[in-house]
Amino acid sequence: MATGDLALGQEQGALNAQKRVVNDFSINVATVNGSGSQSANSVLLKSIFGMGVPVSGKNLFPSNIAGLPTWYTIRASKDGYVARKRDAEILVALNVETAKQDILNLPVGGVAIYEESLNLKQYRDDVACYPVPFDKITAAVCPEAKLRKLVRNMVYVGVVAQLLSIDLAVVEHGLKKQFAKKQKVFDLNFGAVKAGFDYAQEKLVKHDPFVLERMDKSAGQIIIDGNAACAMGAVFAGVTVVAWYPITPSTSVVEATTDLLKKLRVTPEGKATFAVVQAEDELAAIGMVLGAGWAGARSMTATSGPGISLMAEFSGLGYFAELPGVIFDVQRSGPSTGMPTRTSQADLLSTAFLSHGDTKHIVLLPGSVKECFEHGLAAFDLAERFQTPVFVLTDLDLGMNNWMSEPFQYPDKPLDRGKVLTAEDLEKLGGFARYRDVDGDAIGWRTLPGTRHPKAAYFTRGSGHNDSAGYTEKPEEYQAIMDRLSRKFENARKAVPAPVIVKNGTSKVAFIAYGTTDFALQESLDQIKKERGVDVDYLRVRAYPFAHEIHDFVASHERVYIVEQDRDAQLASLLKLDLPAEQVTKLRSILHYNGLPLDARTITEEFVAKEGL
Amino acid sequence: MGTATPAPKVNRIGLPIVDYRGGKSTLCAGCGHNAISERIIDAMFEMGVEPERVMKMSGIGCSSKSPAYFMSRSHSFNSVHGRMPSVSTGAILANHQMITLGVSGDGDTASIGMGQFVHLLRRNLPMIYIIEDNGVYGLTKGQFSATADIGSKLKTGVINDLPAIDTCAMAIQLGATFVGRSFSGDKKQLLSMLKAAIAHKGTVMLDVISPCVTFNDHEGSTKSYKFMQEYDEPINEVGFIASFEDIAVDYDSGQVLDVEMHDGSSLRLRKLHEDYDPTNKAEAVKTLMQAHDNNEVLTGVFYIDTQKPTFTDLLNLVDTPLATLPESVTRPPKAALDTLMHNLQ
Numbered sequence: 001m002a003t004g005d006l007a008l009g010q011e012q013g014a015l016n017a018q019k020r021v022v023n024d025f026s027i028n029v030a031t032v033n034g035s036g037s038q039s040a041n042s043v044l045l046k047s048i049f050g051m052g053v054p055v056s057g058k059n060l061f062p063s064n065i066a067g068l069p070t071w072y073t074i075r076a077s078k079d080g081y082v083a084r085k086r087d088a089e090i091l092v093a094l095n096v097e098t099a100k101q102d103i104l105n106l107p108v109g110g111v112a113i114y115e116e117s118l119n120l121k122q123y124r125d126d127v128a129c130y131p132v133p134f135d136k137i138t139a140a141v142c143p144e145a146k147l148r149k150l151v152r153n154m155v156y157v158g159v160v161a162q163l164l165s166i167d168l169a170v171v172e173h174g175l176k177k178q179f180a181k182k183q184k185v186f187d188l189n190f191g192a193v194k195a196g197f198d199y200a201q202e203k204l205v206k207h208d209p210f211v212l213e214r215m216d217k218s219a220g221q222i223i224i225d226g227n228a229a230c231a232m233g234a235v236f237a238g239v240t241v242v243a244w245y246p247i248t249p250s251t252s253v254v255e256a257t258t259d260l261l262k263k264l265r266v267t268p269e270g271k272a273t274f275a276v277v278q279a280e281d282e283l284a285a286i287g288m289v290l291g292a293g294w295a296g297a298r299s300m301t302a303t304s305g306p307g308i309s310l311m312a313e314f315s316g317l318g319y320f321a322e323l324p325g326v327i328f329d330v331q332r333s334g335p336s337t338g339m340p341t342r343t344s345q346a347d348l349l350s351t352a353f354l355s356h357g358d359t360k361h362i363v364l365l366p367g368s369v370k371e372c373f374e375h376g377l378a379a380f381d382l383a384e385r386f387q388t389p390v391f392v393l394t395d396l397d398l399g400m401n402n403w404m405s406e407p408f409q410y411p412d413k414p415l416d417r418g419k420v421l422t423a424e425d426l427e428k429l430g431g432f433a434r435y436r437d438v439d440g441d442a443i444g445w446r447t448l449p450g451t452r453h454p455k456a457a458y459f460t461r462g463s464g465h466n467d468s469a470g471y472t473e474k475p476e477e478y479q480a481i482m483d484r485l486s487r488k489f490e491n492a493r494k495a496v497p498a499p500v501i502v503k504n505g506t507s508k509v510a511f512i513a514y515g516t517t518d519f520a521l522q523e524s525l526d527q528i529k530k531e532r533g534v535d536v537d538y539l540r541v542r543a544y545p546f547a548h549e550i551h552d553f554v555a556s557h558e559r560v561y562i563v564e565q566d567r568d569a570q571l572a573s574l575l576k577l578d579l580p581a582e583q584v585t586k587l588r589s590i591l592h593y594n595g596l597p598l599d600a601r602t603i604t605e606e607f608v609a610k611e612g613l
Numbered sequence: 614m615g616t617a618t619p620a621p622k623v624n625r626i627g628l629p630i631v632d633y634r635g636g637k638s639t640l641c642a643g644c645g646h647n648a649i650s651e652r653i654i655d656a657m658f659e660m661g662v663e664p665e666r667v668m669k670m671s672g673i674g675c676s677s678k679s680p681a682y683f684m685s686r687s688h689s690f691n692s693v694h695g696r697m698p699s700v701s702t703g704a705i706l707a708n709h710q711m712i713t714l715g716v717s718g719d720g721d722t723a724s725i726g727m728g729q730f731v732h733l734l735r736r737n738l739p740m741i742y743i744i745e746d747n748g749v750y751g752l753t754k755g756q757f758s759a760t761a762d763i764g765s766k767l768k769t770g771v772i773n774d775l776p777a778i779d780t781c782a783m784a785i786q787l788g789a790t791f792v793g794r795s796f797s798g799d800k801k802q803l804l805s806m807l808k809a810a811i812a813h814k815g816t817v818m819l820d821v822i823s824p825c826v827t828f829n830d831h832e833g834s835t836k837s838y839k840f841m842q843e844y845d846e847p848i849n850e851v852g853f854i855a856s857f858e859d860i861a862v863d864y865d866s867g868q869v870l871d872v873e874m875h876d877g878s879s880l881r882l883r884k885l886h887e888d889y890d891p892t893n894k895a896e897a898v899k900t901l902m903q904a905h906d907n908n909e910v911l912t913g914v915f916y917i918d919t920q921k922p923t924f925t926d927l928l929n930l931v932d933t934p935l936a937t938l939p940e941s942v943t944r945p946p947k948a949a950l951d952t953l954m955h956n957l958q
Contacts, residue, residue: 222957236950238943240935241706243699260953264945271931273942275706280732284699287692287729291703294690295668295711296936298943299703317693407954410947415940448936449668449688450708454632456665459681461691471681 021089021209023053023078027160028088030095030102031153034066037094040153041072043174043193044160045402048076049223050170052215056082056519057402058597063248063340069098076212079526082403083519084597090210092156093120094134103127111208113159128208130200132159137199141191151192158196163204164212168197222407226398227302229369230328231256232408233376234300235264238415239326241299242276243288245307248340249396250330253302282307286314286327290389293324294460296420296448298380302328305347306337308354315389316355317462319485322435322444324383324418328376328392330399333595342595343396345515346566351391352544352574358482362492363391363544365514367500371542372398373408375497384418386492387443395565397516397597419445423453431455434469435481442488489545496543499550503538508558509611510537512550514571516597517563523600524607531604532613541571546578554583561607563590565598625661625857633658635683645797645823646676646745650683652800653714653743656807657684660855668704668713672697672726675752676718676745676823695726698733701740702924708934709925712811713740719760720750723778727759730780734787734816736924741810741817742789744780745797747825748836755828760820766833780820782901785894785916790815790923792897793851793914796841797823802912805851809914812855814875815923822910841910848889848900848913852881872917882914891917 027044031037041057048055053076062068073088075081087107093099093114103112103120106127114120116131134155135148142151161171171193179186230253234242242261244254254276261274279285285301292299303311308329318325331347333339352363362382364375375392383390419439421432426447432455435444444467447456458469466477503525504510513521518540528534539553554560554575562572569589576584590606592598607613621629633654638647657667664686671677673694680689692700697715705713722730722744733742748761757765760780761773784792791813795803803821810817822841824830830837835844849870854860856877864871864881870891872880882891890896897916904911931938 220958222954224957232950232953236944238940240938240943241703243703264949265943267931270929272929273931273935273938275928275930275935277702277706277928279699280728283696284702284729284732287696287699288703288706291690291692291700291705292707292936293703294700295704295707296934297703297707299707313693314696407958408950410950411944415944447688448708449704450665450711450934450936452663452665454665454686457686457688459689459691462693463691 022213025210026075026085026088027090029072029092032095033064033068033070036150037153040157044157045074046174047166047171049218052218054080054217061341069095081523084599086599086601130204137195141195154189154192155196158193159200162197162200221404223402224369226369226372226394227252228256229372230376233373235260237377237380239300240274240297241292243279243285244301245279245282245285247304247307249400250302250304282310286311289325290318290323300326304330304332305334312355316359318389319359321460322387325389326379331395339595348570367518369403369405381416421445421447426453426455433467434458436467442484493545498547500540507535507537510557510560512539513563514541520598520600524603527604560586561588565592567593624658630658635685636681638682641827643826646679648797650679652803654683660811668711670697670701670715672717672721674718674721698729707936710934715742719746719758723759734784734789737815739923744820745823747823749829762835765835782898784818785897789818790918790921791817792916794820794912805853808853809880812874812876812878844910846909848886848911850883854879
């Protein structure tokens with residue numbers, strides 16, 4: 001068998017040498033949840049990054065602590081594509097349970113690296129097989145049996161590094177960063193990497209086309225996940241009160257925020273200039289956020305779909321009583337508990353109109369980790385300027401996966417704390433009416449509790465109120481407030497992040513999308529151009545309420561495909577409510593909602609079919 | 614040349630009582646809640662609290678409307694049904710230098726609001742939490758609430774067959790540090806308790822029986838004026854001497870427990886029940902349970918702990934209210950972002 005393998009290997013090697021595939025493939029690492037593969041995956045990702053090659057990583061994991069299968073895919077793309085690729089070419093099969101199916105899923109000409117004893121070769125003769133005695137190698141470098149399960153993962157990093165020609169020094173550098181202050185841990189792990197590398201060098205004969213070569217495309221770039229980027233946005237927006245309830249996939253937004261606050265917001269005397277509260281549930285979390293916003297502190301929470309549902313009643317209070325607060329929603333698959341560890345964009349409609357009565361909210365829609373940071377910053381300014389809850393919608397794919405990005409820029413504008421009257425202002429004015437539109441911007445002035453002036457206080461309520469914050473059930477007074485709120489929302493169209501017109505040429509056909517759909521769509525545009533010779537225009541929405549440019553963009557095209565990751569065409573529905581009637585019939589939908597991140601091929605195929613290309 | 618009107622009586626910060634009043638009550642004439650509003654006004658006036666230093670918080674219901682009827686010079690937040698604790702928590706974190714007074718009802722607290730209520734107690738959030746307890750839902754016309762006693766009767770003749778939740782026993786068990794019960798009709802006791810509440814640091818939970826004259830003041834009700842006049846059983850006589858009052862009173866230390874409050878005031882609890890110790894949690898809960906069996910409505914201060922750290926102590930907050938911190942404190946400098954970016958490269 002071994003001889004046969006070798007013979008075949010040499011033959012294929014000779015064949016593949018002519019058509020090497022450089023810096024353009026995906027690696028799928030199949031492991032068991034809880035086996036500690038995360039750090040190995042991260043080291044491999046950062047090693048490719050260290051080679052200067054654009055890279056992205058995606059964790060497809062179960063809602064489980066340990067024992068269920070999990071897959072991590074790493075995509076290297078010289079062209080900078082970061083979306084999920086439908087078929088990964090290289091498999092690292094470390095999970096006995098799924099190994100057979102995993103190798104059967106490989107495309108022809110793919111690569112399988114697996115534990116020798118699994119004998120996966122029997123299932124495929126059209127892929128390059130590299131059996132590796134992982135257990136034997138691990139045992140040799142890790143005398144302590146307890147640690148072997150973890151160290152074993154590093155062996156595959158070494159094998160893959162050797163097979164793909166990754167510079168071992170780059171791996172070493174990445175590992176050092178990972179285990180910054182733990183020399184012993186580093187030694188053990190690097191020993192395992194080295195053992196894997198050496199084994200591959202001595203025993204495996206390369207007979208596949210995939211290699212990595214140094215580029216300079218990652219120079220100056222950072223790698224970060226969306227949740228950490230949102231956290232940085234919040235912290236550099238000066239967030240001061242954080243209230244939350246743990247929920248996948250948003251938990252790490254608050255964990256990262258808390259870590260940063262502990263580092264950056266403690267006085268020399270050791271006192272905190274911030275408060276983080278793990279609330280009893282999401283109802284309490286949003287209540288605390290709005291209470292703090294009312295009293296003048298920048299406040300936030302982070303949650304996901306089920307938490308958003310629980311925040312509905314308070315969101316209406318926030319809208320009607322005009323209270324600032326920022327809510328990060330890292331969307332996951334619903335309805336109900338749905339698939340907590342799978343991605344989705346299906347909270348858009350429920351968030352935009354969250355609560356009973358005539359309620360609508362400002363919703364920001366970041367499409368990259370950089371925008372997680374920027375929209376995170378902007379959300380706090382908007383919340384205080386417009387005195388209203390502001391939602392930032394990301395998703396599991398953006399939030400929990402690692403992305404390459406330009407470094408984030410320090411904000412060049414001071415915080416916008418909105419319209420707040422001080423005691424001195426009140427002295428000059430002789431008083432104020434909380435909900436009166438004195439400036440024509442549909443935003444009243446507010447005062448904060450503790451303002452030492454006899455005219456500072458007002459009564460905040462979610463029941464009918466007039467412009468002096470007095471209780472009312474008078475039809476004209478109630479309606480006047482509702483109309484002003486509507487004008488305020490209209491004004492927000494110009495203040496929220498403007499859409500990005502990615503491409504607007506002479507095409508009669510266009511795409512509209514938001515958030516992580518962008519990654520796949522950018523690649524799909526190139527596929528459509530390359531394979532069908534067709535140019536398609538593209539606008540990326542970045543916020544609700546929609547800017548007028550979106551209307552103009554639709555008006556200037558004949559057919560507009562709304563690509564989104566939900567079943568019921570929520571973005572298209574929201575656009576239909578907003579567009580003039582004659583524009584509505586132009587909208588078509590391409591929908592993806594199976595829980596996996598969207599890939600380019602899916603869009604391309606459906607677009608080509610629908611357009612009859 | 615007319616006779617000079619005498620200057621109105623002012624308190625120690627120079628304010629007349631009118632500066633502590635609110636809007637006209639829209640509650641029923643004779644509602645216990647109005648009497649409680651009056652006592653709050655008296656207590657704040659007598660303690661010389663600056664009205665601008667007070668936040669009035671409430672949920673939804675008749676009781677929760679009442680903050681509109683006292684202290685118009687204080688910021689007020691009439692929030693969502695059963696959710697006043699969370700809004701108060703947020704507001705207190707933003708400004709922990711304020712005196713926070715929450716008014717809730719038995720429905721707002723013991724039914725829809727139970728989840729948030731117990732966590733507020735557990736955190737020992739520094740605020741005064743008053744339950745205006747009448748055993749019924751007023752705004753929806755007289756359904757039983759969860760504090761209605763077993764066997765009590767609605768006007769319609771419906772008998773309550775579920776046991777009452779004793780919010781005081783619960784508060785003691787869960788971590789509130791000043792727990793008492795009073796009656797809206799007992800001016801003296803309620804006023805002393807409210808003044809002591811203002812002087813306390815931590816969660817003050819006062820369950821004030823406050824009869825609903827429209828839906829629960831009839832024969833067969835255990836939350837009526839008549840029932841309270843008959844069965845109100847004070848466990849101690851509550852006396853309060855503010856820190857700024859210079860009154861020396863001799864008392865028998867065997868009969869009076871003198872508690873020094875956070876602001877230097879004295880809470881003097883004269884024993885009416887033999888050997889009752891309001892610093893002993895287990896005893897307090899046991900006594901309340903026994904009172905239920907004996908059909909007594911115990912009032913007075915059941916439990917006090919002036920030492921336990923509050924939620925804001927645990928969070929180790931700076932003295933300056935978080936809401937007023939300048940941008941130079943809340944937004945980290947550029948160098949901090951540069952370092953973070955460098956470490957991610």
